Amino acid sequence: MSETADRVKKIVVEHLGVEADKVTEDASFIDDLGADSLDIVELVMAFEEEFGVEIPDDAAEKITTVKDAITYIDEHKG
Amino acid sequence: MRRVVITGLGLVTPLGADVETAWANLLSSKSGAGPITRFDASDQKCRIACEVKPKDHEYGFDPDKRVDHKVQRQVDPFIVYGIDAAGQALEDAGLTEMDEATRLRAGVSIGSGIGGLPGIEIESVNLHERGPGRVSPHFVHGRLINLISGQVSIKYGLMGPNHAVVTACSTGAHSIGDAARMIKDDDADIMLAGGAESTVNPLGVAGFAQARALNMSMNDRPTEASRPYDKDRDGFVMGEGAGVVVLEEYEHAKARGAKIYAEVVGYGLSGDAYHVTAPHPEGKGAENAMRMALRKAGMEPGDIDYINAHGTSTMADTIELAAAKRVFGDDLSGASMSSTKSAIGHLLGGAGAVESIFCILALRDQIVPPTLNLDNPDEGTEGVDLVPHVAKKRQVRAVLNNSFGFGGTNASLVMKAI
Numbered sequence: 001m002s003e004t005a006d007r008v009k010k011i012v013v014e015h016l017g018v019e020a021d022k023v024t025e026d027a028s029f030i031d032d033l034g035a036d037s038l039d040i041v042e043l044v045m046a047f048e049e050e051f052g053v054e055i056p057d058d059a060a061e062k063i064t065t066v067k068d069a070i071t072y073i074d075e076h077k078g
Numbered sequence: 079m080r081r082v083v084i085t086g087l088g089l090v091t092p093l094g095a096d097v098e099t100a101w102a103n104l105l106s107s108k109s110g111a112g113p114i115t116r117f118d119a120s121d122q123k124c125r126i127a128c129e130v131k132p133k134d135h136e137y138g139f140d141p142d143k144r145v146d147h148k149v150q151r152q153v154d155p156f157i158v159y160g161i162d163a164a165g166q167a168l169e170d171a172g173l174t175e176m177d178e179a180t181r182l183r184a185g186v187s188i189g190s191g192i193g194g195l196p197g198i199e200i201e202s203v204n205l206h207e208r209g210p211g212r213v214s215p216h217f218v219h220g221r222l223i224n225l226i227s228g229q230v231s232i233k234y235g236l237m238g239p240n241h242a243v244v245t246a247c248s249t250g251a252h253s254i255g256d257a258a259r260m261i262k263d264d265d266a267d268i269m270l271a272g273g274a275e276s277t278v279n280p281l282g283v284a285g286f287a288q289a290r291a292l293n294m295s296m297n298d299r300p301t302e303a304s305r306p307y308d309k310d311r312d313g314f315v316m317g318e319g320a321g322v323v324v325l326e327e328y329e330h331a332k333a334r335g336a337k338i339y340a341e342v343v344g345y346g347l348s349g350d351a352y353h354v355t356a357p358h359p360e361g362k363g364a365e366n367a368m369r370m371a372l373r374k375a376g377m378e379p380g381d382i383d384y385i386n387a388h389g390t391s392t393m394a395d396t397i398e399l400a401a402a403k404r405v406f407g408d409d410l411s412g413a414s415m416s417s418t419k420s421a422i423g424h425l426l427g428g429a430g431a432v433e434s435i436f437c438i439l440a441l442r443d444q445i446v447p448p449t450l451n452l453d454n455p456d457e458g459t460e461g462v463d464l465v466p467h468v469a470k471k472r473q474v475r476a477v478l479n480n481s482f483g484f485g486g487t488n489a490s491l492v493m494k495a496i
Contacts, residue, residue: 017147039148041215 004051004077005070011046012066015039025067043069051077082258083496085336086171086324087435088163088272092128092317092422095139096166100422101439103137104447105469109301110422111315116278124292126300127278128317128423130159149229152216154194159320159428160226160274161233164188167270168234171324171336176235184268185238186227187257188322189249191427191483194221196279226274226320238266244427246483247388249273250321251430251491255345257325267330272431274320283316289355292316293391304424305451306389306417307396307459314390317423321431323438328496339438340493343476344375350486357394361401363488364388364480368405371478371490380409381476382492384446386433388480389417390424396458398480403462414472416465420450430481434491437477441495445471 009023029035044060053076092110094100110128119125131138144165224242243253250273257271293313296303304315350363452466476494
Protein backbone atom coordinates (compact mmCIF):
# COMPACT_ATOMS: atom_id res chain seq x y z
CA MET A 1 0.00 0.00 0.00
CA SER A 2 1.30 3.42 -0.90
CA GLU A 3 2.13 5.99 1.72
CA THR A 4 -0.70 8.19 0.37
CA ALA A 5 -3.18 5.34 0.77
CA ASP A 6 -2.11 4.83 4.38
CA ARG A 7 -2.59 8.45 5.28
CA VAL A 8 -5.92 8.73 3.41
CA LYS A 9 -7.31 5.69 5.19
CA LYS A 10 -6.22 7.01 8.55
CA ILE A 11 -8.10 10.25 7.92
CA VAL A 12 -11.21 8.38 6.79
CA VAL A 13 -11.19 6.17 9.89
CA GLU A 14 -10.78 9.18 12.17
CA HIS A 15 -13.42 11.35 10.50
CA LEU A 16 -16.10 8.77 9.81
CA GLY A 17 -15.55 6.67 12.89
CA VAL A 18 -15.46 3.41 10.91
CA GLU A 19 -13.41 0.24 11.37
CA ALA A 20 -10.07 0.40 9.55
CA ASP A 21 -10.68 -2.89 7.70
CA LYS A 22 -13.81 -1.47 6.08
CA VAL A 23 -11.80 1.29 4.45
CA THR A 24 -10.76 -0.61 1.33
CA GLU A 25 -9.73 1.22 -1.82
CA ASP A 26 -13.00 0.33 -3.52
CA ALA A 27 -15.13 1.53 -0.62
CA SER A 28 -17.60 4.28 -1.47
CA PHE A 29 -17.74 7.01 1.16
CA ILE A 30 -21.53 7.26 0.99
CA ASP A 31 -22.62 3.70 0.15
CA ASP A 32 -20.10 1.72 2.18
CA LEU A 33 -18.81 4.03 4.90
CA GLY A 34 -21.97 5.86 5.97
CA ALA A 35 -20.83 9.35 5.01
CA ASP A 36 -23.19 12.13 3.99
CA SER A 37 -22.41 15.03 1.66
CA LEU A 38 -21.17 17.22 4.51
CA ASP A 39 -18.84 14.48 5.72
CA ILE A 40 -17.29 14.44 2.26
CA VAL A 41 -16.75 18.22 2.37
CA GLU A 42 -14.99 17.71 5.68
CA LEU A 43 -12.93 14.79 4.38
CA VAL A 44 -11.80 16.80 1.37
CA MET A 45 -10.74 19.62 3.69
CA ALA A 46 -8.77 17.13 5.76
CA PHE A 47 -7.06 15.75 2.64
CA GLU A 48 -6.15 19.27 1.53
CA GLU A 49 -4.65 19.94 4.92
CA GLU A 50 -2.75 16.66 5.18
CA PHE A 51 -1.27 16.68 1.69
CA GLY A 52 -1.00 20.41 0.96
CA VAL A 53 -3.11 20.07 -2.18
CA GLU A 54 -6.07 22.12 -3.31
CA ILE A 55 -9.13 20.14 -4.31
CA PRO A 56 -11.57 22.44 -6.13
CA ASP A 57 -15.31 21.79 -5.77
CA ASP A 58 -15.74 20.26 -9.24
CA ALA A 59 -12.92 17.79 -8.55
CA ALA A 60 -14.23 17.07 -5.05
CA GLU A 61 -17.60 16.08 -6.50
CA LYS A 62 -15.91 13.30 -8.47
CA ILE A 63 -14.21 11.82 -5.42
CA THR A 64 -16.66 9.13 -4.33
CA THR A 65 -14.37 6.26 -3.29
CA VAL A 66 -11.21 5.92 -1.23
CA LYS A 67 -9.33 5.10 -4.42
CA ASP A 68 -10.61 8.30 -6.13
CA ALA A 69 -9.11 10.30 -3.28
CA ILE A 70 -5.76 8.50 -3.36
CA THR A 71 -5.49 8.89 -7.14
CA TYR A 72 -6.34 12.60 -7.08
CA ILE A 73 -3.87 13.30 -4.32
CA ASP A 74 -1.05 11.32 -5.97
CA GLU A 75 -1.59 13.23 -9.21
CA HIS A 76 -1.69 16.67 -7.62
CA LYS A 77 0.55 16.73 -4.59
CA GLY A 78 3.75 18.71 -4.94
CA MET B 79 -57.73 16.63 32.01
CA ARG B 80 -54.54 14.96 30.87
CA ARG B 81 -52.04 14.63 33.72
CA VAL B 82 -48.27 14.60 33.23
CA VAL B 83 -45.87 12.40 35.16
CA ILE B 84 -42.14 11.83 35.15
CA THR B 85 -41.02 8.32 34.26
CA GLY B 86 -37.33 8.67 33.41
CA LEU B 87 -34.30 10.69 34.50
CA GLY B 88 -30.88 11.41 32.99
CA LEU B 89 -27.99 13.47 34.34
CA VAL B 90 -24.54 14.56 33.28
CA THR B 91 -23.08 16.74 36.04
CA PRO B 92 -19.79 17.80 37.62
CA LEU B 93 -20.58 15.32 40.44
CA GLY B 94 -21.33 12.34 38.23
CA ALA B 95 -22.50 11.34 34.79
CA ASP B 96 -25.48 9.27 35.90
CA VAL B 97 -28.39 9.96 38.22
CA GLU B 98 -27.45 7.77 41.18
CA THR B 99 -23.77 8.78 41.28
CA ALA B 100 -24.53 12.49 41.06
CA TRP B 101 -27.26 12.22 43.71
CA ALA B 102 -25.07 10.19 46.10
CA ASN B 103 -22.21 12.66 45.76
CA LEU B 104 -24.57 15.58 46.25
CA LEU B 105 -26.03 14.06 49.42
CA SER B 106 -22.54 13.44 50.81
CA SER B 107 -21.73 17.15 50.50
CA LYS B 108 -19.10 16.77 47.76
CA SER B 109 -18.21 19.74 45.60
CA GLY B 110 -17.71 19.50 41.85
CA ALA B 111 -15.58 22.65 41.74
CA GLY B 112 -11.89 22.88 40.90
CA PRO B 113 -9.35 24.78 38.85
CA ILE B 114 -10.29 25.01 35.16
CA THR B 115 -8.58 22.15 33.29
CA ARG B 116 -10.36 22.45 29.94
CA PHE B 117 -8.05 25.24 28.76
CA ASP B 118 -5.20 27.36 30.09
CA ALA B 119 -7.07 29.87 32.23
CA SER B 120 -4.00 31.55 33.71
CA ASP B 121 -4.84 34.90 32.11
CA GLN B 122 -8.52 34.82 33.20
CA LYS B 123 -9.93 36.71 36.18
CA CYS B 124 -11.94 33.58 37.01
CA ARG B 125 -9.87 30.37 36.93
CA ILE B 126 -12.29 27.93 38.54
CA ALA B 127 -15.36 26.00 37.41
CA CYS B 128 -17.44 22.91 38.07
CA GLU B 129 -16.37 20.87 35.05
CA VAL B 130 -17.85 17.55 33.98
CA LYS B 131 -15.01 15.17 34.79
CA PRO B 132 -13.11 13.21 32.14
CA LYS B 133 -13.71 9.53 31.47
CA ASP B 134 -10.86 8.26 33.67
CA HIS B 135 -12.11 10.16 36.74
CA GLU B 136 -13.90 8.32 39.55
CA TYR B 137 -17.20 9.87 38.46
CA GLY B 138 -16.26 11.02 34.98
CA PHE B 139 -18.28 11.16 31.78
CA ASP B 140 -17.69 8.64 29.00
CA PRO B 141 -19.11 10.13 25.77
CA ASP B 142 -18.63 6.83 23.94
CA LYS B 143 -21.42 5.20 25.93
CA ARG B 144 -24.29 6.79 24.01
CA VAL B 145 -22.93 9.19 21.41
CA ASP B 146 -21.50 8.07 18.06
CA HIS B 147 -17.87 8.91 17.50
CA LYS B 148 -18.77 10.83 14.34
CA VAL B 149 -21.37 12.95 16.11
CA GLN B 150 -18.92 13.69 18.93
CA ARG B 151 -16.47 15.11 16.42
CA GLN B 152 -19.07 17.32 14.75
CA VAL B 153 -20.92 18.91 17.66
CA ASP B 154 -20.24 21.03 20.72
CA PRO B 155 -20.00 19.36 24.15
CA PHE B 156 -23.43 20.66 25.27
CA ILE B 157 -25.02 18.52 22.54
CA VAL B 158 -23.00 15.45 23.57
CA TYR B 159 -24.11 15.90 27.19
CA GLY B 160 -27.72 16.38 26.08
CA ILE B 161 -27.80 13.27 23.89
CA ASP B 162 -26.32 11.18 26.70
CA ALA B 163 -28.73 12.49 29.36
CA ALA B 164 -31.67 11.89 27.00
CA GLY B 165 -30.48 8.32 26.41
CA GLN B 166 -30.21 7.72 30.15
CA ALA B 167 -33.74 9.03 30.68
CA LEU B 168 -35.18 6.79 27.94
CA GLU B 169 -33.34 3.76 29.34
CA ASP B 170 -34.60 4.57 32.83
CA ALA B 171 -38.17 4.84 31.52
CA GLY B 172 -37.84 1.59 29.56
CA LEU B 173 -38.57 3.41 26.32
CA THR B 174 -35.55 2.72 24.14
CA GLU B 175 -37.59 0.42 21.93
CA MET B 176 -40.87 2.06 20.88
CA ASP B 177 -43.10 1.05 18.00
CA GLU B 178 -43.84 3.57 15.26
CA ALA B 179 -47.23 4.62 16.62
CA THR B 180 -45.65 5.42 19.99
CA ARG B 181 -42.75 7.27 18.38
CA LEU B 182 -45.20 9.43 16.40
CA ARG B 183 -46.51 10.66 19.75
CA ALA B 184 -43.08 11.07 21.39
CA GLY B 185 -41.24 14.38 21.11
CA VAL B 186 -38.18 16.23 22.36
CA SER B 187 -37.74 19.65 23.94
CA ILE B 188 -34.18 19.97 25.24
CA GLY B 189 -32.81 23.51 25.21
CA SER B 190 -29.71 25.42 26.13
CA GLY B 191 -29.07 28.91 27.38
CA ILE B 192 -26.17 29.79 25.13
CA GLY B 193 -25.48 26.85 22.82
CA GLY B 194 -22.20 26.05 21.13
CA LEU B 195 -19.99 28.87 22.30
CA PRO B 196 -16.74 26.84 22.35
CA GLY B 197 -17.23 25.86 18.70
CA ILE B 198 -18.16 29.41 17.72
CA GLU B 199 -14.98 30.64 19.37
CA ILE B 200 -12.76 28.05 17.70
CA GLU B 201 -14.24 28.53 14.23
CA SER B 202 -14.10 32.33 14.52
CA VAL B 203 -10.37 32.12 15.15
CA ASN B 204 -10.09 29.60 12.33
CA LEU B 205 -11.94 31.91 9.94
CA HIS B 206 -9.77 34.85 10.93
CA GLU B 207 -6.46 33.00 10.69
CA ARG B 208 -7.04 30.59 7.81
CA GLY B 209 -9.98 31.89 5.81
CA PRO B 210 -13.58 30.90 5.05
CA GLY B 211 -12.56 27.75 3.16
CA ARG B 212 -11.32 26.19 6.39
CA VAL B 213 -14.56 26.59 8.36
CA SER B 214 -16.06 23.20 9.20
CA PRO B 215 -19.10 22.13 7.16
CA HIS B 216 -20.52 20.96 10.50
CA PHE B 217 -20.06 24.37 12.09
CA VAL B 218 -23.68 25.53 12.07
CA HIS B 219 -25.61 22.38 12.97
CA GLY B 220 -22.96 21.41 15.51
CA ARG B 221 -23.59 24.59 17.53
CA LEU B 222 -27.33 25.28 17.22
CA ILE B 223 -29.34 25.11 20.43
CA ASN B 224 -32.14 22.95 18.98
CA LEU B 225 -29.67 20.32 17.80
CA ILE B 226 -29.87 18.26 20.97
CA SER B 227 -33.55 17.84 20.18
CA GLY B 228 -32.68 17.16 16.53
CA GLN B 229 -29.97 14.60 17.29
CA VAL B 230 -32.09 12.80 19.91
CA SER B 231 -35.07 12.66 17.56
CA ILE B 232 -32.92 11.14 14.80
CA LYS B 233 -31.16 8.68 17.12
CA TYR B 234 -34.36 7.31 18.67
CA GLY B 235 -36.83 7.93 15.84
CA LEU B 236 -38.99 10.33 17.83
CA MET B 237 -41.47 12.01 15.48
CA GLY B 238 -43.54 14.10 17.90
CA PRO B 239 -42.95 17.80 18.66
CA ASN B 240 -39.32 18.81 18.18
CA HIS B 241 -38.61 21.95 20.10
CA ALA B 242 -35.98 23.84 22.08
CA VAL B 243 -36.37 26.51 24.72
CA VAL B 244 -33.85 29.35 25.01
CA THR B 245 -34.39 31.37 28.17
CA ALA B 246 -30.86 31.72 29.54
CA CYS B 247 -30.57 30.17 33.01
CA SER B 248 -34.25 29.26 33.26
CA THR B 249 -34.13 27.15 30.06
CA GLY B 250 -34.21 23.78 31.82
CA ALA B 251 -37.26 24.63 33.93
CA HIS B 252 -39.12 26.26 31.04
CA SER B 253 -38.36 23.20 28.89
CA ILE B 254 -40.02 20.87 31.38
CA GLY B 255 -42.96 23.20 31.93
CA ASP B 256 -43.57 23.82 28.24
CA ALA B 257 -43.19 20.15 27.31
CA ALA B 258 -45.63 19.17 30.06
CA ARG B 259 -48.12 21.53 28.45
CA MET B 260 -47.57 19.86 25.08
CA ILE B 261 -48.63 16.59 26.65
CA LYS B 262 -51.60 18.24 28.42
CA ASP B 263 -52.58 19.81 25.12
CA ASP B 264 -52.51 16.38 23.44
CA ASP B 265 -49.60 17.19 21.10
CA ALA B 266 -47.75 14.16 22.45
CA ASP B 267 -47.92 11.33 25.00
CA ILE B 268 -44.20 11.32 25.74
CA MET B 269 -41.75 14.23 25.81
CA LEU B 270 -38.04 14.22 26.56
CA ALA B 271 -37.47 17.58 28.21
CA GLY B 272 -34.54 19.36 29.78
CA GLY B 273 -31.51 21.50 29.19
CA ALA B 274 -27.76 21.33 28.65
CA GLU B 275 -24.83 23.70 28.70
CA SER B 276 -21.09 23.74 28.23
CA THR B 277 -19.39 27.10 28.07
CA VAL B 278 -16.26 26.42 30.07
CA ASN B 279 -14.18 27.94 27.27
CA PRO B 280 -12.09 31.13 27.21
CA LEU B 281 -14.83 33.30 25.68
CA GLY B 282 -17.57 31.97 27.96
CA VAL B 283 -15.56 32.42 31.16
CA ALA B 284 -14.26 35.86 30.11
CA GLY B 285 -17.76 37.01 29.11
CA PHE B 286 -19.38 36.10 32.42
CA ALA B 287 -16.37 37.47 34.32
CA GLN B 288 -16.62 40.80 32.50
CA ALA B 289 -20.32 40.90 33.36
CA ARG B 290 -19.17 40.60 37.00
CA ALA B 291 -21.31 37.50 37.41
CA LEU B 292 -18.60 34.97 38.35
CA ASN B 293 -16.75 34.49 41.61
CA MET B 294 -13.27 35.90 41.07
CA SER B 295 -12.08 36.22 44.66
CA MET B 296 -11.66 32.55 45.56
CA ASN B 297 -9.56 31.16 42.72
CA ASP B 298 -7.32 29.58 45.35
CA ARG B 299 -10.28 27.90 47.14
CA PRO B 300 -12.52 26.58 44.36
CA THR B 301 -14.71 24.32 46.51
CA GLU B 302 -15.59 27.26 48.77
CA ALA B 303 -16.43 29.73 46.00
CA SER B 304 -20.08 28.76 45.45
CA ARG B 305 -21.69 29.79 48.75
CA PRO B 306 -25.34 30.78 48.28
CA TYR B 307 -26.84 32.92 51.08
CA ASP B 308 -23.45 33.27 52.77
CA LYS B 309 -22.21 36.75 53.66
CA ASP B 310 -19.00 36.20 51.66
CA ARG B 311 -20.69 35.10 48.44
CA ASP B 312 -19.24 36.92 45.49
CA GLY B 313 -20.57 35.54 42.22
CA PHE B 314 -21.43 32.15 40.77
CA VAL B 315 -19.14 29.29 39.78
CA MET B 316 -19.77 28.08 36.25
CA GLY B 317 -20.94 24.52 35.89
CA GLU B 318 -21.68 22.38 32.84
CA GLY B 319 -23.69 19.29 32.00
CA ALA B 320 -27.24 18.27 31.20
CA GLY B 321 -30.48 17.12 32.77
CA VAL B 322 -33.28 15.40 30.85
CA VAL B 323 -36.55 13.88 32.07
CA VAL B 324 -39.10 11.69 30.37
CA LEU B 325 -42.51 13.31 30.72
CA GLU B 326 -45.43 11.04 30.05
CA GLU B 327 -49.19 11.27 30.05
CA TYR B 328 -50.37 9.59 33.25
CA GLU B 329 -52.72 7.00 31.73
CA HIS B 330 -50.10 6.14 29.11
CA ALA B 331 -47.51 5.55 31.83
CA LYS B 332 -49.93 3.55 33.95
CA ALA B 333 -51.03 1.37 31.04
CA ARG B 334 -47.50 0.22 30.35
CA GLY B 335 -46.71 -0.26 34.03
CA ALA B 336 -44.04 2.42 34.09
CA LYS B 337 -42.22 3.47 37.24
CA ILE B 338 -43.62 6.91 38.11
CA TYR B 339 -41.36 9.31 40.01
CA ALA B 340 -43.63 12.33 40.33
CA GLU B 341 -46.35 14.41 38.75
CA VAL B 342 -45.75 17.86 37.27
CA VAL B 343 -48.64 19.75 38.80
CA GLY B 344 -47.72 23.44 38.58
CA TYR B 345 -45.82 25.70 36.25
CA GLY B 346 -45.41 29.45 36.56
CA LEU B 347 -43.69 31.90 34.23
CA SER B 348 -43.06 35.62 34.42
CA GLY B 349 -40.88 38.51 33.31
CA ASP B 350 -39.18 41.04 35.58
CA ALA B 351 -39.51 43.93 33.10
CA TYR B 352 -36.58 45.50 34.86
CA HIS B 353 -32.93 44.86 33.82
CA VAL B 354 -30.93 42.60 31.48
CA THR B 355 -28.79 40.96 34.16
CA ALA B 356 -29.97 42.15 37.59
CA PRO B 357 -33.16 40.76 39.11
CA HIS B 358 -35.93 43.12 40.15
CA PRO B 359 -34.75 44.41 43.56
CA GLU B 360 -37.99 43.32 45.19
CA GLY B 361 -38.08 39.98 43.39
CA LYS B 362 -41.46 40.70 41.82
CA GLY B 363 -40.89 38.36 38.88
CA ALA B 364 -39.75 35.51 41.10
CA GLU B 365 -42.76 36.04 43.34
CA ASN B 366 -45.17 36.03 40.42
CA ALA B 367 -43.70 32.83 38.98
CA MET B 368 -43.94 31.00 42.32
CA ARG B 369 -47.50 32.21 42.91
CA MET B 370 -48.59 31.10 39.45
CA ALA B 371 -47.01 27.65 39.84
CA LEU B 372 -48.81 27.12 43.17
CA ARG B 373 -52.10 28.36 41.76
CA LYS B 374 -51.86 26.05 38.74
CA ALA B 375 -51.06 23.18 41.09
CA GLY B 376 -54.10 24.03 43.19
CA MET B 377 -51.84 23.89 46.23
CA GLU B 378 -51.23 26.02 49.28
CA PRO B 379 -47.70 27.17 50.18
CA GLY B 380 -47.85 24.91 53.22
CA ASP B 381 -48.08 21.87 50.92
CA ILE B 382 -44.51 22.44 49.69
CA ASP B 383 -41.81 20.74 51.75
CA TYR B 384 -38.73 21.47 49.67
CA ILE B 385 -37.71 24.40 47.49
CA ASN B 386 -34.70 24.03 45.22
CA ALA B 387 -33.72 27.68 44.94
CA HIS B 388 -32.19 29.40 41.98
CA GLY B 389 -29.62 30.64 44.56
CA THR B 390 -26.60 31.29 42.37
CA SER B 391 -24.27 32.61 45.09
CA THR B 392 -24.79 36.22 44.05
CA MET B 393 -26.50 39.19 45.66
CA ALA B 394 -29.73 37.95 44.06
CA ASP B 395 -29.98 35.04 46.55
CA THR B 396 -31.56 37.17 49.26
CA ILE B 397 -33.93 38.79 46.75
CA GLU B 398 -35.27 35.34 45.84
CA LEU B 399 -35.49 34.48 49.52
CA ALA B 400 -37.47 37.64 50.27
CA ALA B 401 -39.84 36.77 47.40
CA ALA B 402 -40.26 33.25 48.80
CA LYS B 403 -41.02 34.73 52.23
CA ARG B 404 -43.79 36.85 50.73
CA VAL B 405 -45.28 33.89 48.85
CA PHE B 406 -44.99 31.36 51.66
CA GLY B 407 -45.43 33.57 54.69
CA ASP B 408 -45.15 31.61 57.91
CA ASP B 409 -45.33 28.37 55.96
CA LEU B 410 -41.74 28.89 54.79
CA SER B 411 -40.54 27.94 58.27
CA GLY B 412 -41.98 24.47 57.73
CA ALA B 413 -40.16 23.93 54.43
CA SER B 414 -36.52 23.38 53.56
CA MET B 415 -34.91 25.51 50.85
CA SER B 416 -31.43 24.80 49.51
CA SER B 417 -29.25 25.70 46.57
CA THR B 418 -27.51 22.74 44.96
CA LYS B 419 -25.48 25.21 42.89
CA SER B 420 -23.26 25.27 45.98
CA ALA B 421 -22.10 21.78 44.94
CA ILE B 422 -22.38 21.55 41.16
CA GLY B 423 -22.07 25.22 40.21
CA HIS B 424 -24.42 27.02 37.89
CA LEU B 425 -25.29 24.87 34.87
CA LEU B 426 -26.93 27.87 33.16
CA GLY B 427 -29.39 26.44 30.60
CA GLY B 428 -29.05 23.01 32.19
CA ALA B 429 -29.65 24.22 35.77
CA GLY B 430 -33.45 24.10 35.90
CA ALA B 431 -33.60 20.55 34.55
CA VAL B 432 -30.79 19.16 36.71
CA GLU B 433 -32.25 20.80 39.79
CA SER B 434 -35.76 19.54 38.99
CA ILE B 435 -34.27 16.05 38.93
CA PHE B 436 -32.74 16.66 42.37
CA CYS B 437 -36.23 17.74 43.52
CA ILE B 438 -37.71 14.51 42.16
CA LEU B 439 -35.05 12.46 43.95
CA ALA B 440 -35.78 14.38 47.17
CA LEU B 441 -39.41 13.23 46.77
CA ARG B 442 -38.33 9.67 46.10
CA ASP B 443 -35.85 9.35 48.95
CA GLN B 444 -37.42 11.75 51.49
CA ILE B 445 -34.18 13.65 51.95
CA VAL B 446 -33.18 17.17 50.92
CA PRO B 447 -29.74 18.08 49.55
CA PRO B 448 -27.57 20.65 51.32
CA THR B 449 -26.37 24.19 50.68
CA LEU B 450 -22.61 23.90 50.98
CA ASN B 451 -20.35 26.63 52.40
CA LEU B 452 -23.14 28.36 54.27
CA ASP B 453 -20.88 29.38 57.15
CA ASN B 454 -22.30 32.84 57.90
CA PRO B 455 -25.87 33.21 56.65
CA ASP B 456 -26.59 36.70 55.33
CA GLU B 457 -29.18 39.04 56.78
CA GLY B 458 -32.68 38.11 55.72
CA THR B 459 -32.11 34.36 56.00
CA GLU B 460 -33.37 34.13 59.58
CA GLY B 461 -36.06 31.55 60.22
CA VAL B 462 -35.50 29.67 56.95
CA ASP B 463 -34.04 26.16 56.84
CA LEU B 464 -31.41 26.53 54.11
CA VAL B 465 -30.05 23.02 54.84
CA PRO B 466 -26.49 24.18 55.61
CA HIS B 467 -23.57 21.83 54.90
CA VAL B 468 -25.31 18.45 55.19
CA ALA B 469 -28.32 16.73 53.63
CA LYS B 470 -31.36 16.34 55.82
CA LYS B 471 -33.84 13.49 56.14
CA ARG B 472 -37.38 14.85 56.28
CA GLN B 473 -40.86 14.43 54.92
CA VAL B 474 -41.07 15.62 51.31
CA ARG B 475 -44.59 15.62 49.85
CA ALA B 476 -44.20 18.27 47.17
CA VAL B 477 -41.35 20.33 45.77
CA LEU B 478 -40.87 23.66 44.03
CA ASN B 479 -37.98 24.47 41.71
CA ASN B 480 -37.05 28.05 40.85
CA SER B 481 -35.00 29.11 37.84
CA PHE B 482 -34.36 32.67 36.73
CA GLY B 483 -32.42 34.00 33.75
CA PHE B 484 -30.80 37.02 32.15
CA GLY B 485 -33.38 39.17 30.48
CA GLY B 486 -35.52 38.94 33.61
CA THR B 487 -37.13 35.60 32.79
CA ASN B 488 -38.50 33.40 35.59
CA ALA B 489 -39.85 29.87 35.85
CA SER B 490 -41.17 27.85 38.78
CA LEU B 491 -42.19 24.21 38.70
CA VAL B 492 -44.20 22.31 41.30
CA MET B 493 -43.99 18.53 41.41
CA LYS B 494 -45.46 16.04 43.84
CA ALA B 495 -45.46 12.36 44.58
CA ILE B 496 -48.31 10.45 43.00
